[in-house]
Amino acid sequence: MEAEVILKATNVDGVYTGDPRTDQSATLIRELSYQEAIVKNYAVMDANAFGLCKANQLPIVVFNINRPGAIKRVLEGDSDFGTIVR
Secondary structure (H helix, E strand, O other): OOOOOEEEEEOOOOEEOOOOOOOOOOOEEOEEOHHHHHHOOOEOEOHHHHHHHHHOOOOEEEEEOOOOOHHHHHHOOOOOOOEEEO
């Protein structure tokens, strides 16, 4: 695959410290490493998927697909939109 990035569309704004739908103290994480995502067991993708992206140095952008203009903002590299795992 000759991709430059993996886009992970979800129904929340990115990766959080907990489930933002049930935990009011959950905070959005704008950037994290593959290792942090695996060790802290963030429920975005399974550990194998994170491992494959890490091995291939393929960043993952996690974003809310339900936001107007979401895909456009991600493709334009809007750094204030979603979470990047690298």
